[in-house]
Amino acid sequence: MLPVESAKKKLSFTRCIQDGDLVIVYERYDNMKAVKVCEGSVLENRFGVFKHSDWIGKQFGSKVFSSKGGFVYLLAPTPELWTLVLSHRTQILYIADISFVIMFLEIVPGCVVLESGTGSGSLTTSLARAVAPEGHVYTFDFHEQRAASAREDFEKTGISNTVTVGVRDIQGEGFPDEFSGRADSVFLDLPQPWLAIPSVEKMLKQDGIVCSFSPCIEQVQRASETLRSKFTDIRTFEILLRTYEVREGKMDSFQVEESGSVGSLPCKRRQRLSEGSNEQETTSASVVMARPCSEAKGHTGYLTFARLKCLS
Structure with missing residues (x-):
């Protein structure tokens, strides 16, 4: 510490x-x-x-x-903005997944969080703010140059006092023994997360929570099978975010439905139509409209959460 x-x-x-x-x-x-x-x-x-x-x-x-x-x-350079501008050394987690992870891992100021792998540091930056000022994030990556680049980024963004970056193959070696029983939560972004789960069990405090991020459902299935023996409340989520554009535009016309409903037509116009007129009104009034963005981000990955079983 x-x-x-x-x-x-x-x-x-x-x-x-x-x-x-x-x-x-x-x-x-x-x-x-x-x-x-x-x-x-x-x-x-x-x-x-x-x-x-x-x-x-x-x-x-x-x-x-x-x-x-x-x-x-x-x-x-808040974590939200840093996620949008950082250099991509690997695929990163974005705001929708990050906020969900922090909520479901129950991370609050003072927590000790273990993470593997560090990657581009997008999630790590938000974890650091969530645990500050008393807590700490210990993040590990097997790639030495990626770890060094992450340290430089954390210095730039001013969170190096809250984050420690280590070089370690967590899948092969597990987390360092010095963290046994000290972690409030653990986050895994690994190709074979099931290999790290026995180590995660040792690191977590009683009732601690682990989250594994995986792009493929086969990874989720195998990790969940491994979790069943020592963990409970195993749940998997997929976060799909739909963004809307809000801007001023032209409303071409109001369409009267066959049922006779005339929705939002002006009062006088509604009265004339209700009296039997088949006339429809066309207007070019400028209105503020909201519509889905033409490009929407699809699947990023699956988030699997599990809670360490309490000792009986």
Whole structure:
């Protein structure tokens, strides 16, 4: 465990932006990038040239202008935004899965969480905020370079006091013995999670919870079979997220149904139609409409949760 004085440090975005800080430059909802503030550097994009020196001393969330009048927003690198801009070294978990995992693993400030593998660190970043300031996340990846890149990212985002990254083959070796009986929850993102489950059983506190993320249902079935002997309340979920666009547009016409229902037509129009008129009204009024996005994210993976059986 880290020293208490180190673990209690809090990451704050209420202060002003400083030289060396990481900011999320927001152009629009689908175009953001992470930029390290460096006095003397500039950012060039379609909105113009932005001097980093103009950003220093401003609050996170500020709107800043270029020399030609274009603007961007300087946002704090929260876990939600970091998930959208981080470098993909592996496939990552997104917000829908991450929020579900944190809820069902019952993670609160002060928890000790074990994770394997680290990958690109998307989930790890959110886990760190959930356990802060008293808790800690110990994450492991068998790939040494990926682990090193993850450490660098956690330094950039300011969560290195809450996260420890280790290099270890959890499937083959299990979690280190030093964590036996100390973990409140464990998260597995492994191709063969059933190989790690005997180690997970030793690591968890009584009544602790494990979650395994797997893209294929065959992995889920085999992991669930292994879980049955020592775990209870085994459940699997698939999170499918449907996003809607809300924008102003034209409503071409109101259609009167054969039943005579005229729904949302104006009162006078409803009266004329109810008196036997077959006339239909066509309007080009501008209205605010919500409709599903043309591109929707489909299957990402299955989330299998299980609770360690209490000792009788």
